[in-house]
Amino acid sequence: MAAIFTVAVLEEFQDIAFAYGVSDEFSFVLKNKSELYKRQSSKIISAVVSFFTSTYMMRWGDFFPHKKLKYPPSFDGRAVCYPTSDILLDYLAWRQVDCHINNQYNTCFWMLVKSGKSKIQAQDYLKGTQTREKNELLSQQFGIEYNSLPVIFRMGSSVFRLKEGVTEENGEVSGKQVEAEVGVDYSNIIDQCFWQQHPHILSFS
Structure with missing residues (x-):
C-alpha cells in the first residue's frame, strides 16, 4: 500500500529519481544536481514527508473502504548526503x-x-x-x-520512472519527449544487473 503513496511522491517531486522501501519505511533518492528548495534539507524533508502523509490520508479509503482510521498517521524523516553513487548503492x-x-x-x-x-x-x-x-x-x-x-515481502518495493521515450505521430517518430511513467518493481537491487538494465535511474540527468 505504501508503495502507491510513494508513486504519488515521485509524481509530485520530479527531482526524486528513485525510492526503495519496506512497509511504511521508504528512502528517497534525489538527483545529485537537484536544487529542490535550494537544497535545504529541512524543507525537503518536511515537504516530502507531509505530502506522503496527506496522500496516505486521502487514499486510505481506497484500500480500506469499510475501516476508518482510529488516529491521524504521522511519519518522520531525515536527510543523508552520500558522496558517491557506490556508497548510495551500498546503502540501498x-x-x-x-x-x-x-x-x-x-x-x-x-x-x-x-x-x-x-x-x-x-x-x-x-x-x-x-x-x-x-x-x-x-x-x-x-x-x-x-x-x-x-x-514484495522478500525484496521490498523499488519505485522509479520508466525511461523517457519519444512519441510517434502517424507512424513516424516525432522527437517529442514522453512524460516518464512511475512504476513499482520488486527486483533484486543488490545485483548490478538491475542498475545496468535501468541506467537512467542513477544518471541524475
Missing part, C-alpha cells in the same frame, strides 16, 4: 538485505505463534538462528519454501 543494498532478514524472521515468528507457541517461546526458539536454519524451519515444520513467498 543494505536496505534490501534488512528487508530479507526482517521478513524471514517475522515469517518464522508468526508461524511458530500460529502453531501454538507463545510470543516469548517463539522469540527464544529463533534466538541465534541463521538464515539456513530459518529456511529449514519453514520448510520442514510448515511446508513453506522461503523463496516461494511473495516477492
